[in-house]
Amino acid sequence: MTxxxxxxxxxxxxxxxxxxAAAELLTELGFHKVTMERIAxxxxxxxMTLYRWWPNKAAIITDAVRDTLAPSSTPDTxxxxxxxxxxxxxxxxxxxxxxxxxxxxxxxxxxxxxxxADLAGILQPWHDSLxxxxxxxxARGELSQDFPVTVTAHAWMGxxxxxxVFLQQDITETDLTALVTAR
Amino acid sequence: MTxxxxxxxxxxxxxxxxxxAAAELLTELGFHKVTMERIAxxxxxxxMTLYRWWPNKAAIITDAVRDTLAPSSTPDTxxxxxxxxxxxxxxxxxxxxxxxxxxxxxxxxxxxxxxxADLAGILQPWHDSLxxxxxxxxARGELSQDFPVTVTAHAWMGxxxxxxVFLQQDITETDLTALVTAR
DNA sequence: ATGACTTGACGATACGTCTCGTATCGTCAT
DNA sequence: ATGACGATACGAGACGTATCGTCAAGTCAT
Numbered sequence: 227m228t229x230x231x232x233x234x235x236x237x238x239x240x241x242x243x244x245x246x247a248a249a250e251l252l253t254e255l256g257f258h259k260v261t262m263e264r265i266a267x268x269x270x271x272x273x274m275t276l277y278r279w280w281p282n283k284a285a286i287i288t289d290a291v292r293d294t295l296a297p298s299s300t301p302d303t304x305x306x307x308x309x310x311x312x313x314x315x316x317x318x319x320x321x322x323x324x325x326x327x328x329x330x331x332x333x334x335x336x337x338x339x340x341x342x343a344d345l346a347g348i349l350q351p352w353h354d355s356l357x358x359x360x361x362x363x364x365a366r367g368e369l370s371q372d373f374p375v376t377v378t379a380h381a382w383m384g385x386x387x388x389x390x391v392f393l394q395q396d397i398t399e400t401d402l403t404a405l406v407t408a409r
Numbered sequence: 410m411t412x413x414x415x416x417x418x419x420x421x422x423x424x425x426x427x428x429x430a431a432a433e434l435l436t437e438l439g440f441h442k443v444t445m446e447r448i449a450x451x452x453x454x455x456x457m458t459l460y461r462w463w464p465n466k467a468a469i470i471t472d473a474v475r476d477t478l479a480p481s482s483t484p485d486t487x488x489x490x491x492x493x494x495x496x497x498x499x500x501x502x503x504x505x506x507x508x509x510x511x512x513x514x515x516x517x518x519x520x521x522x523x524x525x526a527d528l529a530g531i532l533q534p535w536h537d538s539l540x541x542x543x544x545x546x547x548a549r550g551e552l553s554q555d556f557p558v559t560v561t562a563h564a565w566m567g568x569x570x571x572x573x574v575f576l577q578q579d580i581t582e583t584d585l586t587a588l589v590t591a592r
Numbered sequence: 593a594t595g596a597c598t599t600g601a602c603g604a605t606a607c608g609t610c611t612c613g614t615a616t617c618g619t620c621a622t
Numbered sequence: 623a624t625g626a627c628g629a630t631a632c633g634a635g636a637c638g639t640a641t642c643g644t645c646a647a648g649t650c651a652t
Contacts, residue, residue, distance in 0.1 A: 233624030272628040374587035384567030404557035415648045416599035455603040
C-alpha cells in the first residue's frame with residue numbers, strides 16, 4: 227500500500243521562474259494587468275501548476291514581492307535623524323516600483339478577505355526597524371523617555387505610504403529631512 | 410433641420426437614486442463586491458442608464474462618496490492641537506466605513522489606468538483644511554515661521570490613512586493627541 | 593388651445609471580452 | 623508505478639457595448 231515515495235518531486239526551478247516572472251510583470255504592468263496566464267506564459271510554467279503551488283493570484287504576488295520589499299538592515303550611526311532618513315529613503319526606493327502592487331494587494335483584502343494581512347506583514351519589518359531606531363535614541367538619551375515611539379513610527383510610515391503609494395508623488399530630500407527633524 | 414430641443418431630459422431623480430444605492434452598497438459590501446448590476450437592481454435604474462451617465466464603475470463610486478467624504482468645516486479655536494485633533498477625528502470617522510473602498514479606489518488609480526477613481530482629489534480638501542489650521546497657528550505666532558506646514562499635514566494625513574485604511578486599525582484618542590502634540 | 597408629431601432618455605436584454613479558478617488527460621522523469 | 627507537469631477546455635462572475643421597443647416631454651400646425 228504505502229510504497230516509500232516514488233515519482234517526480236516538485237520542481238523548485240519552476241517555482242523560481244514563476245516568482246521571477248511575477249515580479250517582472252509587476253513592475254512592467256502593475257498589479258491588475260498581471261494575469262495568471264501572463265505569468266504562465268512568461269515563466270514557461272503552466273497556469274495549472276501555478277495554482278498547484280499558490281491558492282490565488284494575491285498569494286503569488288505577495289510571495290514575489292516579499293523578498294524585494296524586506297529591509298536589509300537597520301542603520302545605527304548614533305543620530306536618530308540620520309538613521310531615520312536613511313531608512314525612510316530606502317523604504318521609498320523599494321516601494322516606489324511596487325506602489326501599485328502594494329495598494330492593490332491591500333484592496334483585494336476587502337471585507338474579511340485574506341490578503342490584507344499580507345501587506346501589513348510585508349511593511350511590518352520597516353515599522354519595526356523605525357521603532358528600533360527610535361528606541362536606541364531613547365536608550366542613549368537623545369530622545370526623552372516619554373517620546374511617543376509607536377505613533378512617530380506610524381506617522382513616518384504613513385507619510386511615505388501616503389505620498390508614494392496614494393498620491394504617487396516623489397519625496398524630496400528636503401521633505402524627508404523636515405519630516406524626521408520636526409519633533 | 411436644427412429643431413431647438415425636444416424630447417425628454419435626463420432624469421436627475423434617477424441619478425440621485427443611483428448614487429444613493431452605490432453609497433449604500435459600498436458600506437455594506439465593500440468596493441469589489443459592488444457591481445454595476447447590483448447598483449442597477451437596488452436603485453431601479455437600468456445598467457445601461459448608469460453607463461450613459463458615468464463612463465465606468467470607478468466614476469460612479471467616486472461620485473457617490475465625494476459628498477460624504479468632504480470635510481464640513483475647519484475648526485478655529487485658537488489652539489492648533491485642539492483644531493488638528495478635532496479635524497483628524499472627523500476624518501477618521503468619515504473614512505472608516507469607506508476604508509475598503511478608498512484603498513481600492515487608490516488601486517484603480519495607479520498606472521495611468523482609465524478606470525481611475527480620484528482618491529487624491531477626494532482627500533485634498535482634508536489636507537487643505539489641515540494646512541489652514543497650521544497656517545493660522547503660524548499667523549498668530551503659535552508656530553514658528555519656518556515650521557514645515559505641508560510636511561506636517563502630509564504626515565498627519567498619512568498617519569490616519571495608513572492606520573485606518575491600510576492596517577485597518579482603530580486610532581485611540583491617546584494616539585491622536587500624541588500625534589498632534591509631538592512637534 | 594389642442595392634437596398630432598418628433599426626439600431622445602430609459603428599461604430590458606442579449607452579447608463579447610477578460611480573468612479567475614477548476615477539471616481532465618496524456619506524458620515523462622524518478 | 624507514481625505523481626508533477628504542460629496543454630487545453632470549461633464554468634462563473636463582472637465589465638462594458640449593442641440593440642430595440644416604449645413613452646413622456648416638448649414642438650408645431652391648425
